[in-house]
Amino acid sequence: MKHLFRNPIFLSGFFIIFFIAFVCVFAPFITSYNPNAINLKEALLSPSSRHLLGTDTLGRDLLARLLYGGRVSLAVGFVAVGISVLIGVALGSIAGFYGGVIDEIISRFIDIMLCFPSFFLILSLVALARHPSLYIIMAIIGFTSWMSPARLIRAEILSLRQRNFVIAALSCGLSQRRVIMRHIIPNAWGPVMVNATLSMAVAVLIESSLSFLGLGVQPPQASWGNILLEAKECLGVGWWMSVFPGLAIFFTVLGLNLIGEGIRESLHK
């Protein structure tokens, strides 16, 4: 932990994400506009002191939509990664610790799942869900991205279980469950955290891509992706509509990537 907060890469990522999360969570204190309040008299205004980032085609304040939309994007990323890490750690540690037939079954299943282009799989599930709500999108992204944490933790455990402290714990008569939960998983945690932050970056990108294609978060609820979709529909007017949401996505993903890289570096020290 000490290493981590001295690592400049981690720190810069941490501050970016902290800032974005802070302004999104405290959105009502930063802007007084309602993100969904339509005011056609003020449609497509360029940035000014009244509307800091301008307004969209329906006269909604862009800053308000960005801040409230950020809540959606961050929440989707966070929950989706939570689901994928939970499934991945469970399956991966079972496969790695028990080995044999169980390992064979789980590993082959991972191989099969990895054959599907993940965006194809996600889109198929979105199509099946008919009217994808926020929760369904979180679940879909989570259920299609657990394979890499699973593989990672399996490999970690395979190497950890040869180590003396695990052999010692087992020979002391501790139950296997306890050894996995108390001794192995905490030691495999670092690489999993790296993987989790990097996959949260990917999850934010996937959510905004889906919303940009009109298949994710549905209007009037704002998300960075669907604001960009609106910008695409009035291409050529209102540059602020296509620049600011993109910047928000870019900095969020960059921040998460930096955090992941920072943790990776400090693990190797």
Place this chain on the structure above:
Amino acid sequence: MLRFIIRRLFNIVFLLVGISLVSFLVIHLSPGSPLGGVVFNPKVSLEVKAKLTKIYGLDKPLIQQYLDWLRRIVRFDFGVSLLDGRRVIDKIKERIPLTLFINLISLFIIFLIALPLGIIGALKKGSGLDRAITVFVFVGFSFPSFWLALLLMQTLAVHWQIVPVSGLVSVDFPYYSWAGKVWDLARHLVLPIFVSTFGALAGISRYVREEMHTALSSKFIILARAKGLPQRLILLRHALRNALLPVITILGLSVPGLLGGSVIFETIFSLPGMGRLFYEGVMARDYPLIMGLLVIGAVLTLLGNLLADIGYALADPRIRYEAEEK
């Protein structure tokens, strides 16, 4: 070598069965019927619904349905599209070439740029140049490809009107001369290829850098230096050859990512490729088409993996011999 390929083929048959099973379950175990909106459509009579159920075999047990479906898809028969009644495989077939063409070109460009970037980064690790490349890599990683597409469209296509906004060819394409046609196609494909290249470039150049660095710090390079080989030979003959092996693999493994990316940029630029077909299928809830594309996408991924493996085995004698000994 033969044994190696046979062993791989066994594995592939197993994976193909798995792919078919997962695709089947995804469609059939989800809420809602594979018939899609028809079930809830009040304009469709009960008899028609019953008939459709019978045609698609939805009244049979699930295992039977799967086996029937499997029997059809090994002949690439995915049924007909719900949208226009055309055979799914025909619809896919006419869309594959464009997607493959764009992706192969961008893979080629990626390779061309990532290799020198990675090598420079590894050689001058920690220098200003390396840092600049690293920053570029992080920016590239984090840049949403659809945003890049949107910005390029807005500036280059709408504002300055240097390139067309979208589509594959201009309206008066049939009247152009041969050279005019090529030029028109190129103008339409410049932005899509740039966008699809940009997304993957960062990751792969980072990868080349890591591999090159590992190769450069291994003992045989120290030996080569000690016996006085010129730097150029050390670099090209010894380090690069070893660093290239994992790079071959990563190119093969990048197929699923590229296919997923195709959905995004083909949709944005209205290009009639496989990715846009998938998007259209999803929008129309055209389940036979979605299922067909899901299976074809997985098969293409598998093919990429296989090519990577064979390329690796051809390039690395250690793997070849190991496989022969077994």
